[in-house]
Amino acid sequence: MLVDLVLPIGLYYALRAADVGYVASLVVSSLVPGTGMVATLVRERRLDSVGLFMVSAMLVSAGLSVVGGSPRFLLLKGALVMVVAGGWFLATARGPRPLALQFSRPLLEGRVGARDVSWDDLWAVSPRFRRVWRVSTVVWGVGALADAAVRGVIALTLPIDLAVGLGGVQYGAFSVVILVIVNVYQARAGLYHPRSDLYLAVPGVSGEGRAAPEPVA
Structure with a gap:
């Protein structure tokens, strides 16, 4: 930063x-x-x-x-970056690894929800788990595109010296707003609670959010 x-x-x-x-x-x-x-x-x-x-x-x-x-073309660089970022998020939303999942996994896996369960296993067997990350990715993508539109208006209409400062402030404001929206949605979906239905519906996961032991052959 x-x-x-x-x-x-x-x-x-x-x-x-x-x-x-x-x-x-x-x-x-x-x-x-x-x-x-x-x-x-x-x-x-x-x-x-x-x-x-x-x-x-x-x-x-x-x-x-x-x-x-x-010089306003240079100010539009920020809008271009956000357009590409938004498109990248949306393009991965229906794929095997939505971008929000890739970015969040190093921070959250093993720390929230069913901590002893691999996210690879959750992704394979839980449609609800997949939906959480697809929706989260769409929110980030749409938010980035909206941010790009605002940046374009700022770059083309406001005084250049003011636009530069506002562009920096907007990065922080955008991140906070989207993080709040995504985290509220994920909390309501049960991502952070080990006993939520999101995990209980997964075969091999107990009510404590831990993987049940494998049967011995």
Whole structure:
């Protein structure tokens, strides 16, 4: 968050205070998130796909700004990123691994609900478990597209210096709102309670949310 969000905005306003132009300030500050991609490339000898996308979006926006003569194309980079993110979420919603599940699994598996049950097993036998993550993924996707629309309006209508700051605030506000919506839905669906019907309906799971022992052959 510090490198990808706070630092670029702070650097932009520092450059503007030094009378650097809009386009130059936006381009330089937009390069900061790319440092993570470079670090991954040097340390692990592989490209970070998210970082590569962010830098590519910045370069495309910068090129359009130079050709069109307007720094607002650079401001639209944030909207472009959210459109791609929203489309990515929605595209995976009906697939074997919805994106919300992939992002949440390292944080939640083994810590909430039926803690001793593999999510792979739950996914295989529980339609309700699959529905929870498909719905959660759709919520994130629709939310990202709505966020992109707001970003587009801000980038095209508000003063540039104000739009840059609002763009950063919007990332935080969007994340909080969607997280609240998704967590309320997941709690009501029983994801966090080991004795909810979501787990009790799964063969091999006891009322305590633990996997029943395998029968000995």
